[in-house]
Amino acid sequence: MAIRPTGRVRAVLCGPFEERWVASLEARFPDVDFVLHRRLADAVAAGAGRGAHILLSAGGQAADAFLAQADDLRWIQTTSAGVDGIVTPALTAREGLVLTAAKGIHGDQMSEHTLALLLALTRSLPTFLRQQARREWKRHTLPELRGRSLLVVGYGAVGRSIARLCRAVGLHVTAVRRQGRDERGGDAVEGVRVVTLPALDEALAEADYVVLTLPLTAQTYGMFGAERLARMRVGSYLVNVGRGAVVDEVALARALVEGPLAGAALDVFAEEPLPADSPLWDLPNVIITPHVAAASPRYFEQVLHLFADNLERFLAGKPLRHRVDVGAGY
Numbered sequence: 001m002a003i004r005p006t007g008r009v010r011a012v013l014c015g016p017f018e019e020r021w022v023a024s025l026e027a028r029f030p031d032v033d034f035v036l037h038r039r040l041a042d043a044v045a046a047g048a049g050r051g052a053h054i055l056l057s058a059g060g061q062a063a064d065a066f067l068a069q070a071d072d073l074r075w076i077q078t079t080s081a082g083v084d085g086i087v088t089p090a091l092t093a094r095e096g097l098v099l100t101a102a103k104g105i106h107g108d109q110m111s112e113h114t115l116a117l118l119l120a121l122t123r124s125l126p127t128f129l130r131q132q133a134r135r136e137w138k139r140h141t142l143p144e145l146r147g148r149s150l151l152v153v154g155y156g157a158v159g160r161s162i163a164r165l166c167r168a169v170g171l172h173v174t175a176v177r178r179q180g181r182d183e184r185g186g187d188a189v190e191g192v193r194v195v196t197l198p199a200l201d202e203a204l205a206e207a208d209y210v211v212l213t214l215p216l217t218a219q220t221y222g223m224f225g226a227e228r229l230a231r232m233r234v235g236s237y238l239v240n241v242g243r244g245a246v247v248d249e250v251a252l253a254r255a256l257v258e259g260p261l262a263g264a265a266l267d268v269f270a271e272e273p274l275p276a277d278s279p280l281w282d283l284p285n286v287i288i289t290p291h292v293a294a295a296s297p298r299y300f301e302q303v304l305h306l307f308a309d310n311l312e313r314f315l316a317g318k319p320l321r322h323r324v325d326v327g328a329g330y
Contacts, residue, residue, distance in 0.1 A: 002075040002098040002314050005053050008033055009315070012048045012066075014040045014057035015079050021304050029311060040066060049073070054314070056307050059086025073097060075314055079303045081106055081158065081294075082243060083324050084216040092326050099324040100310055105302040106294045107161030113293040114162050114211055114241055115169065117265035119145060120287055121209075121237045130284075146170030151203050154213035154242055155194065156330075162211055163189045174207070176200050204231045209239065216243035217329035226251035234260040241293040244269035253279045256286060267293040 009032045013022065022036055035052075037043040041062040049055075049069025057063070058079045063086050067073065075098045078086055083101050091097065120126065122145045131138055150166050152159045155175040163173045167189060174193045195203055204210060210232060214220045224238075225248040232238070238261055240247055249270055255261045263285035269278075272291055280286050296302070310320045324330060 001317070001319055003096065004315055004317060005072065005074065009054065010035065010052050011054035011056065011311070012037065012043055012052045014038070014043050014055070015303070016300055017304060018301075021301060025304070025308060025311075028308065029315070031315070032311070044069065054311070056303075057086075059083070064088055064090045067091060067094065075100070075310075075320065077307050077310060078102055078324075079300070081156075082215050082330075083326075084243065084329065087324070087326050087329055098320060099326055100320050100322045101324050101330075102303050102306055103322040104157050105299070105306060106158050109296045109299075110158050110213075110241055110293045111161040111165040113267065113289070114239060115165055117239050117241075117267075117287060117289075118150075118166070118209060118211075118237075121239075121263050121265055122148075126284065126287060148172070148208040149174070149206060150209045150211065151176065151207035152192075152211050152213065153200065154215070156213065156215075158241075159211075159213040160189050162213065163192045167191050171209075174203055176203060201228065201231050204228070205233055207233060207236060209237045212238070212240040212242045212246055214242040214246050215330040216245050219329075220246050222246070222248050224248065224252070226254070229255040230260065232260050235262045236260065237262055238264040239266075240264075241267045244272065249278065249280060253283065256283050261285075263287075265289075267291055 011032055012035045014037050016038065017036060022034055025034055035048050037046065037048060040057045040060055044062045044065045047069060049066045051072065052070045053072055053074045055066060055073060055076045056079065067090050077100050079102050081101050081103050083099065123142050124140060147170055150171045150173045152163050152173060152175040155177040159175060163175055167173050174195060176197060177194055178197050223246050229251055252264065256264060265287040266280065267289045268291055274280065274288065280288065313320050
């Protein structure tokens with residue numbers, strides 16, 4: 001539990017937050033001084049960490065510099081669900097510092113983006129777009145999405161949203177969870193078969209589509225390398241909307257050319273922007289989107305609603321929602 005300081009509380013907010021949103025926070029929490037910066041690096045340059053008790057930010061390269069300034073920091077709320085960009089040795093070593101993630105606000109847009117990618121792969125939309133550019137009229141026989149099998153690897157809030165939407169369009173869904181039950185109180189999705197990590201390789205061989213929503217941790221880094229990709233069903237598809245470094249991109253490119261994969265749709269990459277010399281750009285059976293699966297015009301307003309709920313808990317001395325186990329990385 002994050003411990004509230006005595007006296008006034010100082011919160012540093014870093015991000016594209018509209019002034020009217022911050023004004024509503026100031027009206028709701030008169031005992032909190034809010035300091036707004038566009039970027040965390042700007043906050044560090046202004047010395048905003050000195051005297052700060054709370055940080056709302058995406059993290060990044062300036063995170064350690066802010067920590068070095070903020071001797072009295074009690075709580076960090078990230079603006080993202082993934083925390084690999086902010087969990088550093090300096091943060092892990094800071095006793096009493098609580099980290100919470102922006103979870104539970106990405107489900108709608110990420111599940112819709114994932115379904116769009118699944119449909120685009122299944123109905124060969126990239127092929128038709130290339131034909132359109134050539135003014136070429138050529139018909140193809142195409143399969144349906146309904147009735148096929150989908151494996152969701154990573155069954156947190158986003159994974160459950162994807163599973164729920166895919167069940168609604170008639171896919172048979174299996175989900176892989178690290179533990180046997182959801183200890184964080186996640187809601188079950190009717191009709192979804194849930195297995196644990198030891199069953200992953202067996203489940204891969206049965207799936208027409210594999211969707212990755214994994215966080216990036218020491219355990220998931222490179223999890224989908226050549227050996228695991230080779231276990232996927234011949235003619236199957238891989239969709240990654242989690243973290244890019246979970247997949248070995250060199251091995252993936254090979255599996256897309258030589259098999260067993262028929263195609264892939266990728267929203268995240270080990271290095272972003274994806275380098276111009278990546279072979280993935282040129283593969284006709286790959287769809288690339290530039291890390292936009294969670295994008296929404298309402299995104300940062302949703303982050304502030306989540307932050308406000310947790311701030312109310314912080315001031316009342318209650319446990320915060322979506323607390324991160326910094327040792328586990330999620």
